[in-house]
Amino acid sequence: MQYLPICLKLHGAPVLLVGAGTVATRKARLLLRAGADVTAVAPEACAELQALLQEHGGHWRQGCYDTADLEGKTLVVAATPVAEVNYRVYEDACALGVPVNVVDAPAYCNFIFPSIVDRDPLVVAISSSGSSPVLARQLRHRIDAMLPAALGRLAAFAGGLRDRVKQAIPDESARRLFWEKLLQGAVAEQVLAGNEARAEALFDEAIASGAKQSQGEVYLIGAGPGDPDLMTFKAARLLQSADVVLYDRLVSTPIVDMARRDAQRIYVGKRRGDHAVPQGQINQQLLDLAREGKRVVRLKGGDPFVFGRGGEEIELLARHGVPFQVVPGITAANAAACYAGIPLTHRDYAQSVRFVAGHLKDNSSNLDWGGMQSESETLVFYMGLVGLPVICEQLRAHGRRPDTPMALVERATREEQRVLTGTLATMVDIVASENPQAPTLIIVGDVVTLHPQLRWYGE
Structure with missing residues (x-):
């Protein structure tokens, strides 16, 4: 990973934009939408940029770039047609520790602009680390077409309820399970349809029942032979919902990394003659974690029922009445x-x-x-x-x-x-x-x- 994707709060932050042409205007539009206090520096500014700055309270300093323009700035974007000027901005910003982006010059960027799908407050960003902006834009268009226009309304609705849910359901695993069900069910549908009063009533019913301790579940997932593209849709979806992931040495790192970042990961791999975690202990661990109310994924290389001992692992669960699902995988x-x-x-x-x-x-x-x-x-x-x-x-x-x-x-x-x-x-x-x-x-x-x-x- 060449760049760490982060979301930067820019409301009221002073940002320097060097350049005032068509490219600079595109960047200014993004920065102003994020609430930044933009100052553009250039000998001349196109009419569209001047109008944008005037509308959003930004500033244009007519003249050539000077190092003093960086004073007090949170970040800087260089978008001039003169490479020497852009490079000077880059060097000056790096010397002062100010994040800098030189448009269309990845070698002179320590931050980059991703392609964005905006469903405020929900934002989806896609980046190719500067190597293929066109590909990133193509992916943005696909994702944009998939997401409902009212998805931001649902995100805002959920955000307004977080404190109530946290008070009613203190346990983090149970709370996550509650949110996942809520955001895939009738409450979400009512919000997306614009019926927030009905959604509020359904939420009150859900929170009353959701505060009770929920039972955990185990998903025995065939991870296939290693290529993550060979995972089934169901396997990927359940893996994303897991609180705990148990995996062995036959499961490739890219597949394990598909789990949520905050999911607990437990390695239970075995090599020939070296069973670091005995099979009986793995079986018991699945049972114990599910009894704690957790969603547990057991990732198996290949298919769980083809030399994968999957039958042994779910036998104990079935005997104790713990719900489980088996997701087949492509066997080796x-x-x-x-x-x-x-x-x-x-x-x-x-x-x-x-x-x-x-x-x-x-x-x-x-x-x-x-x-x-x-x-x-x-x-x-x-x-x-x-x-x-x-x-x-x-x-x-x-x-x-x-x-x-x-x-x-x-x-x-x-x-x-x-x-x-x-x-x-x-x-x-x-x-x-x-x-x-x-x-x-x-x-x-x-x-x-x-x-x-x-x-x-x-x-």
């Missing part, structure tokens, strides 16, 4: 195969697919190796990196051809994705040489031969 086999360009089934190569847990216990495996010999079936091994030598050895020992194609997909769907291809006879040596790191997925079968033609364009 589907995602890795798609991004690697390896169809799991194909009319000419494989008519079935089998998902297999490939991890070993006590350095051995009791899998049904004899049942995995069909040439028309694709095998997908989860958690098979450490057990790869055993997998290759046992498949060959029970009848699979040594030249059976094989692929290992490392960190599927992420920027660092890598696909290693070989055969049952060569893959162990390839892995020893390339040293891939978990998470990985192993695909065995003739469909692997399609990888060179169909591999994902981003690989």
